[in-house]
Amino acid sequence: MTxxxxxxxxxxxxxxxxxxxxxxxxxEIELSHRASPLKNPVxxxxxxxxxxxxxxxxxxxxxGKVAVVNFWAVWCPPCREEMPSLERLRRKLAGKPAAVxxxxxxxxxxxxxxxxxxxxxxxxxxxxxxxxxxxxxEWAVTGLPTTYIIxxxxxxxxxxIGGREFDHPEIVKVIEKLLAE
Amino acid sequence: MADGITLIRKTIQxxxxxxxxxxxxVQAETQSLQQDKPTAEAWQLSAKHQGFNIALTAITPDRIRxxxxxxxxPPEMIEAIASYCVIGTRIENxxxxxxxxxxxxxxxxxADGELHKLKIKADWxxxxxxxxxxxxxxxxxxxxxxxxxxxxxxxxxYKLPHGATFDLHYQWNINGKDNTGIIxxxxxxxx
Numbered sequence: 001m002t003x004x005x006x007x008x009x010x011x012x013x014x015x016x017x018x019x020x021x022x023x024x025x026x027x028e029i030e031l032s033h034r035a036s037p038l039k040n041p042v043x044x045x046x047x048x049x050x051x052x053x054x055x056x057x058x059x060x061x062x063x064g065k066v067a068v069v070n071f072w073a074v075w076c077p078p079c080r081e082e083m084p085s086l087e088r089l090r091r092k093l094a095g096k097p098a099a100v101x102x103x104x105x106x107x108x109x110x111x112x113x114x115x116x117x118x119x120x121x122x123x124x125x126x127x128x129x130x131x132x133x134x135x136x137x138e139w140a141v142t143g144l145p146t147t148y149i150i151x152x153x154x155x156x157x158x159x160x161i162g163g164r165e166f167d168h169p170e171i172v173k174v175i176e177k178l179l180a181e
Numbered sequence: 182m183a184d185g186i187t188l189i190r191k192t193i194q195x196x197x198x199x200x201x202x203x204x205x206x207v208q209a210e211t212q213s214l215q216q217d218k219p220t221a222e223a224w225q226l227s228a229k230h231q232g233f234n235i236a237l238t239a240i241t242p243d244r245i246r247x248x249x250x251x252x253x254x255p256p257e258m259i260e261a262i263a264s265y266c267v268i269g270t271r272i273e274n275x276x277x278x279x280x281x282x283x284x285x286x287x288x289x290x291x292a293d294g295e296l297h298k299l300k301i302k303a304d305w306x307x308x309x310x311x312x313x314x315x316x317x318x319x320x321x322x323x324x325x326x327x328x329x330x331x332x333x334x335x336x337x338x339y340k341l342p343h344g345a346t347f348d349l350h351y352q353w354n355i356n357g358k359d360n361t362g363i364i365x366x367x368x369x370x371x372x
Contacts, residue, residue: 034330036279073318075251078334106252106316133317142322143333161325162273162332 033168049128078163088167232276238269239370266341266369273332
């Protein structure tokens with residue numbers, strides 16, 4: 001085998017390996033699209049929190065709507081991974097009695113906004129600040145990200161631990177079913 | 182077909198990593214073994230059971246220090262955490278039934294054969310609260326229920342020197358039935 005062929009072969013092998021390794025890196029955070037209902041729905045705990053623009057939000061004001069409530073932090077990789085899909089979900093639900101909101105855990109608005117502005121699409125739903133992490137404690141959040149789907153009566157009917165692709169048809173179908181109830 | 186391709190890919194990845202990083206000493210009594218990053222400490226051990234998957238990755242003390250510094254922890258607490266062997270632990274429900282696990286039932290076995298309890302989230306939270314730290318995340322939840330599709334990556338901590346090796350005895354419960362597994366040869370990151 002000549003040196004030239006050997007070099008080409010080695011290059012090809014390295015290229016193949018780099019593709020495979022790139023794939024391995026890409027698969028590090030795989031978002032699920034499964035939404036499993038809680039066996040026994042539980043009433044949501046009301047809260048009032050300010051958002052990144054310092055507007056106050058009272059959760060019980062959303063009664064009559066299906067709400068998607070996401071607990072997250074910028075430091076949490078799967079939280080970052082799933083965030084654009086939350087905005088795509090919001091856009092899919094536009095005009096329907098539904099709401100998407102994300103509750104950040106303990107980070108300041110400046111850090112949150114500098115992260116959000118880099119996203120595509122940029123989230124337009126409220127980002128609430130749970131500075132002392134009291135709301136996540138009351139909602140029994142054991143890890144980030146955790147997302148709840150709340151029915152029109154204010155009951156938590158779905159709970160998802162770990163990153164999700166929220167605009168996946170399987171999850172959208174769940175929400176549309178709740179909207180139709 | 183997809184499983185076959187994945188297997189071939191993983192086999193090649195393992196071959197490449199073992200060849201280029203010289204980490205062939207990692208041992209595991211698991212159903213699958215993979216290493217994601219070709220660095221000295223960044224290896225991964227994993228086990229797949231019916232619906233219950235677990236994967237482990239050693240986290241270096243420097244990464245621990247960086248993470249908790251970023252969360253505003255006081256230096257003494259950061260060093261206290263970094264002094265432990267910290268393992269990134271991923272739990273995933275790939276089945277169709279909910280499962281739960283109880284970290285207080287998990288044990289790690291050292292070379293002398295002794296079984297030890299993990300330092301669990303409740304233990305850390307207690308210490309953090311005593312110091313006025315409100316942060317409640319990063320440590321693997323102690324006794325949660327995972328619904329189908331749920332997964333989490335968090336930390337578990339072991340009172341072992343950096344670089345030490347142990348076997349992890351883990352437990353989970355599906356449909357009221359306890360199941361157990363062992364991952365052998367888990368290696369703590371070096372400082």
